[in-house]
Amino acid sequence: MRPPASAPRRLRTTGDLRALQRLMAAAVMRPLTAANRTRRRWSDGRPAAAVIGTFLKPNDRLDALERLEIYNRMYWFRLLDCLHEDFPGLRAVLGERRFQRLAEAYLARHPSRSFTLRNLGRRLPDFIRAERRWTAPRTVLAGDMARFEWAQVEAFDGPALPAPAPVDLARADPARLRLGLQPYLTLLTLDYAVDDLVVAIKKDALRAEASNAPEESRAGPQSRAVRMPRRGRVHLAVHRHQGTLYFKRLEPAAARLLSGLRAGRTLARACAEALPKRAAASPAARQQIQAWFQNWAALGWFCRR
Amino acid sequence: MPANSFNAFTDYGIGIGLRVPHYQHILTRKPVVDWFEIISENFMVDGGRPLEVLDQILEQYRVVQHGVSLYFGSADPFDRAHLRRLKALVRRTRTPWLTDHLCWGSVDGTYTHDLLPMPYTFAAARRTAEKIRQVRDYLEVPICVENVSSYAEFHVSEMTEWEFLTEVVERADCGILLDVNNIYVSSRNHDFNPYDYVDGVPAHRVAQMHIAGHTKFEKYILDTHDHPVIDPVWKLYAHAVRRCGVTATLLEWDDKIPSFGEVHAEALKANEFIAGARAAAPARRPAGTGSVR
Numbered sequence: 001m002r003p004p005a006s007a008p009r010r011l012r013t014t015g016d017l018r019a020l021q022r023l024m025a026a027a028v029m030r031p032l033t034a035a036n037r038t039r040r041r042w043s044d045g046r047p048a049a050a051v052i053g054t055f056l057k058p059n060d061r062l063d064a065l066e067r068l069e070i071y072n073r074m075y076w077f078r079l080l081d082c083l084h085e086d087f088p089g090l091r092a093v094l095g096e097r098r099f100q101r102l103a104e105a106y107l108a109r110h111p112s113r114s115f116t117l118r119n120l121g122r123r124l125p126d127f128i129r130a131e132r133r134w135t136a137p138r139t140v141l142a143g144d145m146a147r148f149e150w151a152q153v154e155a156f157d158g159p160a161l162p163a164p165a166p167v168d169l170a171r172a173d174p175a176r177l178r179l180g181l182q183p184y185l186t187l188l189t190l191d192y193a194v195d196d197l198v199v200a201i202k203k204d205a206l207r208a209e210a211s212n213a214p215e216e217s218r219a220g221p222q223s224r225a226v227r228m229p230r231r232g233r234v235h236l237a238v239h240r241h242q243g244t245l246y247f248k249r250l251e252p253a254a255a256r257l258l259s260g261l262r263a264g265r266t267l268a269r270a271c272a273e274a275l276p277k278r279a280a281a282s283p284a285a286r287q288q289i290q291a292w293f294q295n296w297a298a299l300g301w302f303c304r305r
Numbered sequence: 306m307p308a309n310s311f312n313a314f315t316d317y318g319i320g321i322g323l324r325v326p327h328y329q330h331i332l333t334r335k336p337v338v339d340w341f342e343i344i345s346e347n348f349m350v351d352g353g354r355p356l357e358v359l360d361q362i363l364e365q366y367r368v369v370q371h372g373v374s375l376y377f378g379s380a381d382p383f384d385r386a387h388l389r390r391l392k393a394l395v396r397r398t399r400t401p402w403l404t405d406h407l408c409w410g411s412v413d414g415t416y417t418h419d420l421l422p423m424p425y426t427f428a429a430a431r432r433t434a435e436k437i438r439q440v441r442d443y444l445e446v447p448i449c450v451e452n453v454s455s456y457a458e459f460h461v462s463e464m465t466e467w468e469f470l471t472e473v474v475e476r477a478d479c480g481i482l483l484d485v486n487n488i489y490v491s492s493r494n495h496d497f498n499p500y501d502y503v504d505g506v507p508a509h510r511v512a513q514m515h516i517a518g519h520t521k522f523e524k525y526i527l528d529t530h531d532h533p534v535i536d537p538v539w540k541l542y543a544h545a546v547r548r549c550g551v552t553a554t555l556l557e558w559d560d561k562i563p564s565f566g567e568v569h570a571e572a573l574k575a576n577e578f579i580a581g582a583r584a585a586a587p588a589r590r591p592a593g594t595g596s597v598r
Contacts, residue, residue: 011426018380061524067457115374159351243354
């Protein structure tokens with residue numbers, strides 16, 4: 001909704017209140033200058049001070065624009081801090097400055113539509129894919145990392161559904177059984193081994209925390225050069241177990257099988273589609289599938305449909 | 306007897322905010338704390354560790370919910386899905402009362418995630434009070450609204466902040482969470498006497514108080530919750546307790562959070578002023594008998 005050109009002179013109705021709030025919200029959410037100051041020009045070219053002066057008072061220390069600037073800066077610092085915290089791997093992929101530019105462009109395009117900052121990064125993976133200029137030439141790697149890190153947000157506090165009773169599973173006909181996967185579990189097929197990269201970043205951070213070297217004599221963990229992974233397809237499951245986040249590499253057949261279950265295939269059909277026909281019939285393949293299922297059940301990945 | 310008609314929690318004691326860096330200490334050492342205040346939004350999730358920790362806390366401690374996103378003062382109507390989530394949490398925690406801010410922060414469904422100041426007008430007070438009543442009726446729990454720190458004032462305002470707060474709570478017939486530090490911060494930013502504020506609010510509606518630290522800049526003060534409480538704020542708190550009676554009090558410390566022991570010790574300094582208020586009001590009920598729980 002476009003904000004009004006100026007604030008209402010009197011506030012008599014809820015409509016007046018809404019108009020005032022639209023104008024102030026537009027001012028608070030306007031991108032900052034490179035020096036993190038409020039822009040001196042409004043979006044239509046008028047002096048911003050004139051627009052803000054229609055609704056905010058000055059005092060003897062600050063003019064209306066300077067008072068608004070306190071809120072303008074807090075808005076951007078708060079939201080950028082949130083993305084900074086949720087996407088440390090993406091920061092390592094892009095470097096701090098490019099990450100900052102990406103985050104500002106993302107927030108300008110997708111301001112928060114949720115009551116909680118938890119959801120702030122939900123659309124970042126799609127934004128990276130759609131607006132490649134912010135991440136080129138590392139768009140694919142950046143997109144993979146953003147998906148991986150968003151999956152961790154989902155795994156942290158996503159819903160858990162009741163697990164199927166083992167006795168029901170034992171009795172079930174594989175040709176009819178449809179198993180659900182926990183909503184907090186995300187299956188990812190990626191072009192880069194971003195899990196390895198995140199482990200390297202964390203090790204680096206731990207080393208930095210453990211170091212007794214004076215602050216100024218060592219670079220912070222985020223500014224260290226971390227070796228980027230080579231291109232190569234990996235399948236990952238991002239999940240939680242007993243309150244802790246985990247990511248687990250999956251073999252391609254295991255990933256296909258789990259994807260089939262998530263898509264609602266029966267157990268028999270998901271197995272058949274995951275493995276080549278000849279291989280599926282072999283005792284070794286059966287043993288392998290059994291081992292996978294034991295492991296996944298122990299991790300609590302299955303739920304009732 | 307409660308200290309006032311909206312304060313059935315006179316002897317709820319001194320609480321502190323439940324914060325992630327203290328989880329381990331609280332869950333393993335189980336320190337004696339009168340109550341914890343939780344930020345509702347941190348637990349309005351579907352599952353995982355936040356709710357596991359909350360359930361463990363609820364087994365041992367009294368919890369009061371404090372929100373940052375109801376935005377009673379936003380012109381927008383409430384998001385029903387948001388209220389449903391909040392109600393589920395209210396049922397889980399059995400919070401005896403629920404607090405949020407007298408502010409706005411969203412418009413047309415877009416959120417600033419800030420506590421933006423209200424224009425102090427009668428029209429805004431009517432709309433805000435109507436929304437507080439809606440929340441109370443839906444959540445079925447007493448509501449208290451908190452005064453925020455502010456850095457700006459509107460041309461259209463028709464009254465002082467404390468007159469606006471009074472207008473809202475009288476219309477909504479709700480309680481007040483009196484944030485003494487916020488009064489102090491705003492008084493410095495807008496050049497008013499903080500004691501006029503405390504003396505101007507309806508004391509019988511003050512159900513809880515907040516104390517906190519802040520940061521002073523050259524031309525304004527910012528409500529940062531990252532320092533101990535300064536003496537002028539303690540003095541203002543003592544005045545507020547004398548005027549409103551002994552009141553459930555909470556220390557907010559949200560940034561540069563020190564050890565649990567340091568935060569708790571800072572909060573317990575409030576006891577000195579509460580004892581003073583008790584001594585000044587000997588007719589009131591003795592400690593430990595005023596809680597509704």
